Amino acid sequence: MSFRSRGPRTVPLKSAEEVDAIVRKIRDDQTRPENYRERSLKLHGWICAKCGREFELSNLHLLTVHHKDGNHNYNPPDGSNWENLCVYCHDDEHSRTILADYLAGKDKKS
Template sequence: MEGKTRKGSLGSDEIIAKARREQQKREKEYRERALKLFPWICARCGREFKGKRLRELTVHHKDHDHDNNPPDGSNWELLCIYCHDNEHSRNLVAEWTSGPKPGGEKEPPSTYKPFAGLKDLLKNEK
């Protein structure tokens, strides 16, 4: 009976497929609204999109909450796929570079002092 599920229960593949369908439906709804509200121009680089290239224009959620879709579109901006990827990459880089270092302590400053004995050497020359 491997591979079979009880009647009425969903397998993991079916659950994933259902979740993806719902996400695509939700994205389609707010994308269509955003395309009606805003000019078809990337808010970052200013490229204009028409015809087949319109698919390269994406809806970016300013607060990164994909369930926050106000009717006035105040949480959205249209970005080309390149600027959208860059926007999300910036957040990842900021997460990686900020915060405490492993071990929870700051790195000590360098203990090497190249001119430590220079003053004494100069005094001895006179």
């Protein structure tokens, strides 16, 4: 069995218009408003509101934003619908709702 090299690939050059469009998109992305997670972390700090665990940059991915009213589209700028919860407390929070619905008989299919 023999292998032959395909050689370097040639990538077509972008036109000036395409380059301008790419630069505009990058600039727009840099100036766009922060997402609600970034805003919540700034407002409420890097700490779980339930268990009090503090986070650092290395484990910040384990801190999530919980929407208190359950509506992920309701993101007031004052952060009143958010609380930062670690993944474990966030899971517990949603499990409690599921358990409460089960105990109340709300999960039964008609």
